[in-house]
Amino acid sequence: MTIFLPVAGVSINVFLLVGAGAFVGFLSGLLGVGGGFLLTPVLMMIGVPPTVAAASDTNAIVATSSSGMAAHVRLGNVDLKLGVVLLLGGLLGAAIGVQAIRVLRLLGSADLVITVTYIVVLGGIGGYMLAESLQSLRRGALTPKAHAAHRPGRLLGRLPLQMQFPRSGIEHSVIVPFVLCMLVGVLAAIMGVGGGFIMVPMMVYLLRMPMHVAIGTDLFQILFTCAGLTVMQAVTNHTVDLVLALLVAAGSTLGAQVGARMGRLLRGDQLKIVLASIVLVVMLKMAVGLMLPPGNLLSYAKGH
Amino acid sequence: MLATLCAPAWPAAAQDLTIGVTPRVIRMTMFAAGNAVRVEGRMAADAQAVVVITGPDVDETFNRKRRFGPVWLNSGKVEVARVPSLFLLLSPAPLGDLLRPDEIDRARLDEAGLKRRMRVQPADADVSAVRDDYVALKVGEGRYQFVFDGVRSERDAAHGFATYAAELQWPRTAPPDTYQVTVYECRGEVFTRRATATLEVTRAGMAAVLLEAAGNHAMAYGTIAVLVMMVLGFGIDSLVARVRRLRARRTRRPPRPVARDDIAVH
Numbered sequence: 001m002t003i004f005l006p007v008a009g010v011s012i013n014v015f016l017l018v019g020a021g022a023f024v025g026f027l028s029g030l031l032g033v034g035g036g037f038l039l040t041p042v043l044m045m046i047g048v049p050p051t052v053a054a055a056s057d058t059n060a061i062v063a064t065s066s067s068g069m070a071a072h073v074r075l076g077n078v079d080l081k082l083g084v085v086l087l088l089g090g091l092l093g094a095a096i097g098v099q100a101i102r103v104l105r106l107l108g109s110a111d112l113v114i115t116v117t118y119i120v121v122l123g124g125i126g127g128y129m130l131a132e133s134l135q136s137l138r139r140g141a142l143t144p145k146a147h148a149a150h151r152p153g154r155l156l157g158r159l160p161l162q163m164q165f166p167r168s169g170i171e172h173s174v175i176v177p178f179v180l181c182m183l184v185g186v187l188a189a190i191m192g193v194g195g196g197f198i199m200v201p202m203m204v205y206l207l208r209m210p211m212h213v214a215i216g217t218d219l220f221q222i223l224f225t226c227a228g229l230t231v232m233q234a235v236t237n238h239t240v241d242l243v244l245a246l247l248v249a250a251g252s253t254l255g256a257q258v259g260a261r262m263g264r265l266l267r268g269d270q271l272k273i274v275l276a277s278i279v280l281v282v283m284l285k286m287a288v289g290l291m292l293p294p295g296n297l298l299s300y301a302k303g304h
Numbered sequence: 305m306l307a308t309l310c311a312p313a314w315p316a317a318a319q320d321l322t323i324g325v326t327p328r329v330i331r332m333t334m335f336a337a338g339n340a341v342r343v344e345g346r347m348a349a350d351a352q353a354v355v356v357i358t359g360p361d362v363d364e365t366f367n368r369k370r371r372f373g374p375v376w377l378n379s380g381k382v383e384v385a386r387v388p389s390l391f392l393l394l395s396p397a398p399l400g401d402l403l404r405p406d407e408i409d410r411a412r413l414d415e416a417g418l419k420r421r422m423r424v425q426p427a428d429a430d431v432s433a434v435r436d437d438y439v440a441l442k443v444g445e446g447r448y449q450f451v452f453d454g455v456r457s458e459r460d461a462a463h464g465f466a467t468y469a470a471e472l473q474w475p476r477t478a479p480p481d482t483y484q485v486t487v488y489e490c491r492g493e494v495f496t497r498r499a500t501a502t503l504e505v506t507r508a509g510m511a512a513v514l515l516e517a518a519g520n521h522a523m524a525y526g527t528i529a530v531l532v533m534m535v536l537g538f539g540i541d542s543l544v545a546r547v548r549r550l551r552a553r554r555t556r557r558p559p560r561p562v563a564r565d566d567i568a569v570h
Contacts, residue, residue: 002476004332006511007518011336011476047445047477059529066537074545112377227530234526238518242529243334243511249533253540290375296444298366298382298437 007241008052016046017244018251021060025252028061029068029259030266031275032200032215032222036061037282039248048244050300055233056244058226063249064256065223071260072216079167079213082177083220086203089178090195090221091228093185101190115290117190122283125201129276132205133269168209168217180206181221196222197279204272211268322346323487323499331508332480341503343394344469347489351496352395352402353455353468354488356413357503359389359481366438368429383425384438390447390478391418394454394470404493411488411495415439415450446475480505 002011020042024035036057043053072078104113159173180202188195196218203214234240263271322345330339343355363385370379399408408414412421419435442448449472457468468487482504489497507515517525 004334004336004507004511006334006507006514009479009507011332059533062530062533063537066534067541068537070538070541071544112372115375115377223534227534230530230533231523231526234518234529235522238522240518240526240529242514242518242525242532245529245533246536249536253537254544256537257541257544290377292376293371294369294376296437296441297369297433298441299369299378300364300366 003243003247005048005052005241005244007239008048008056008244010047010049012047012244014247017043017247020046021064021248021251022255023251024248025064025067025255026259026262027255027278028064028196028219028252029071029256029261030215030263031259031271031278032068032196032218035064035196035252037197043244043248048241051237051239052241052244055230055237055239056241057248058233059230059240059242059245060248060252061226062223062230063245064252065219065226067253068256068260069216069219069223071257072212072219075212075216075260075264076167077212077216078220079165079209079217080220081163082165082168082170082207082209083217085174085177086181086199086217087221087224089181090185090188090199090225093182093187094189094225095185096182097186097189100186114190115286117187119283119287119290121187121198122279122286125198126276126279126283128205129201129272130280133272133276136269137273168207168213170208172207177207195225197275200275204268211271212263215263215271320346321348321487321489321497321499323485323501325485325501325503328501328503330474330503330505332505332511333507333509334511339474340471341474342469342471343485343487344467345487345499346465346467347457347487348491348496349459349461349464349466350491351466352397352490353457353470354393354395354399354402354413354490354495355455355468355470356394356486356488357390357392357472358484358486359391359478361386362389368434380426382429382434384434385423385425387418387422387438389481390475390483391442392449392451392472392475394449394451394472396453396455396457398452402490402493403495407494413488418448445477447477449475474505478505480507 001014003014003017004011020039024039024042027038028035036054039057039060040050040053043057044050048056069078101114159175161174162171163174164171181199184195184198184202187198199218199221200211200214203209203218204211207214209217230240266274324344326342326344327339330336330341341357343357345353347353363383364387365381365383367378368380368382369376372379393413395402399414403411409417411417418439422435422438424431424434439448443450451472454472455468455470457466459466482502484500485503486498486500488495506512
């Protein structure tokens with residue numbers, strides 16, 4: 001059964017779109033990643049023009065992250081207080097990152113910087129997560145223990161605006177998560193992604209949040225980031241296809257529910273292994289793609 | 305249907321060259337099934353017909369990859385102009401079997417002709433490679449097709465004419481637009497006449513409404529798109545939660561304790 005997408009101007013099989021959304025939604029609910037870095041290439045592969053794919057999947061991620069976040073709220077995994085701080089830092093970082101890309105494009109180095117950034121960041125994050133998680137599993141910590149509240153070290157403890165985040169069980173100066181998330185926002189803007197797969201490891205390893213709370217809180221900030229981006233894309237480029245987004249979202253919202261539910265069955269380090277594996281697979285695919293001659297030397301300029 | 309005379313290499317045949325396109329308008333509603341297009345008509349008894357469907361010329365911009373040491377990276381943009389948005393050629397046999405090589409070159413109906421028409425910027429780009437890649441990209445998308453067994457003809461010797469017919473599935477990647485359908489009559493290895501008609505592909509129904517909203521009421525459209533997604537997301541979550549509660553009540557199980565966490569990271 002095919003459907004004609006009004007803004008994309010092409011006809012696509014409905015089940016392909018719903019299926020792609022379901023797969024990405026599952027990952028979103030399970031791991032807290034928005035899925036943009038997977039969904040956009042998948043949509044392009046099935047015939048959606050690149051600019052419409054990028055804008056519409058941002059719109060679809062609003063649904064996925066709403067569904068996933070709501071499920072995690074019920075599970076007590078969303079730290080709203082921290083989420084607002086992260087959101088503000090991320091938005092500022094994204095604005096800086098967009099300017100950085102503009103400068104790099106003027107210098108003619110944008111593609112090289114973006115590609116190297118992808119490989120270094122993905123490889124670093126994925127490798128560290130995998131190693132750390134495997135070590136934790138090997139240590140054989142079979143009995144889950146309550147997450148002890150994390151207090152900042154001496155240096156960070158002297159920063160102003162110290163605040164407790166009871167849901168996450170951590171205590172930090174507001175400046176710490178704000179600046180960290182701002183850096184993630186810069187990276188995310190350079191790499192053209194929502195940043196979930198950078199944000200979740202950052203929250204776990206640098207802010208010392210429990211994995212499940214990091215996932216839920218990340219979905220909170222992804223929701224609002226993607227909502228803002230959708231409106232910007234609609235106004236600036238007129239490339240948001242609501243029908244496409246609805247079909248993808250129909251699959252992804254259900255997938256997010258299943259993913260959030262399955263996440264309860266897995267321990268934090270097991271989730272980290274899954275996320276690390278996906279990140280490393282994406283990194284390897286990019287690295288291999290760099291070396292292999294492309295099938296066609298022309299590709300559509302995405303324009304965003 | 306009008307028959308348009310090219311500079312004829314042969315005396316005008318008694319039978320007019322006619323063209324009929326069915327349907328003349330393809331209305332792309334959201335649930336439009338695949339659209340079959342039929343081009344048919346009459347021609348001289350000893351002629352062959354080549355049917356070409358073209359879209360308006362477009363200018364497109366691409367990233368072009370180049371090798372830097374061991375890696376392939378985008379090395380800049382190339383612009384390709386004076387190329388049709390759609391090119392579908394249907395003939396009863398390969399063009400080389402129907403026409404002289406110089407006639408094919410003159411008409412520019414084959415792949416080589418398309419490439420020669422193409423303008424590539426910047427001028428220092430590898431023009432030949434860009435042209436090859438562009439045509440390969442469009443063929444892969446289904447927007448350029450060369451079907452060399454796509455036209456059937458039947459001779460009616462008694463009445464001194466022949467009929468031709470070509471059928472195709474409208475490419476799903478072809479955007480709404482007005483397309484030109486041309487039939488070229490071939491006799492004695494040259495084109496003798498041609499006739500044209502138009503085929504209009506339009507958005508209709510909800511598809512047209514949404515496109516108009518996306519273009520002319522972008523802020524409202526974007527905001528509504530976000531709200532719809534939020535309602536969908538929260539709505540599905542609420543539905544799933546309700547189903548789980550009902551199921552738990554039916555089996556009279558105590559509610560599962562909330563799974564907090566896991567091993568702390570140090």
